[in-house]
Amino acid sequence: MNWVRIISATIIAATIGFLIHLLYGQGIAIEYVQKAAENGLLNDVIKQPYPNWIIITASLTALIPAFGKVFVYILIQDKLPSKNKIIKGMIFGVLLLFVGDDLLRMPIMGIVTGNPFDVVFVQSLEKWIIYPIMGIVIAILVPDKLFSRTPNKIQEEEQV
Incomplete structure (x- = not known):
């Protein structure tokens, strides 16, 4: 009986995570980001080589x-x-x-x-x-x- 519950928990958790990934991550979120890019909101994104303050922020948040x-x-x-x-x-x-x-x-x-x-x-x-x-x-x-x-x-x- 425990194996059934373990397998069920695995399948249901993976299904929920995957559905959210597909519906939100690959759907709503991508559409939002594409619209933001079209409107020029991503033009000022900092690219490598990163300034020191970004490296410090990355190090601290790690x-x-x-x-x-x-x-x-x-x-x-x-x-x-x-x-x-x-x-x-x-x-x-x-x-x-x-x-x-x-x-x-x-x-x-x-x-x-x-x-x-x-x-x-x-x-x-x-x-x-x-x-x-x-x-x-x-x-x-x-x-x-x-x-x-x-x-x-x-x-x-x-x-x-």
């Missing part, structure tokens, strides 16, 4: 998703297999790839839309390197069991 990854690691670190922090971090990095599109979906979509295999590989390699390295760094630097709760602590919390 801290937001990085903190999210650290926070998720803190929540699941005791559930990851292995006691070795490097292996644990590598597994976490692969999980980061797995929960996004970068592990397989985008490479597959790149190939099926006509991109040569070597181009897809070179483009994908960046993410395949970044996330496992981020996972390892996070696993090494985050303290063990930061929010661990023993059964006794859970019972005490429930009684309060």
Whole structure:
């Protein structure tokens, strides 16, 4: 029964996400952006090489998703297999790839839309390197069991 629920959750979540992507992302949003371009609203978009203030903004805002990854690691670190922090971090990095599109979906979509295999590989390699390295760094630097709760602590919390 659990497998049915897991498969159902996977199919329904993917269907909802894909329908929103098609109807909004590939429909309403694209139409809006095309009209904005036609009206000249995109003429002042800054292109590379970026000025320093854009690089600084990009660097600072990169801290937001990085903190999210650290926070998720803190929540699941005791559930990851292995006691070795490097292996644990590598597994976490692969999980980061797995929960996004970068592990397989985008490479597959790149190939099926006509991109040569070597181009897809070179483009994908960046993410395949970044996330496992981020996972390892996070696993090494985050303290063990930061929010661990023993059964006794859970019972005490429930009684309060």
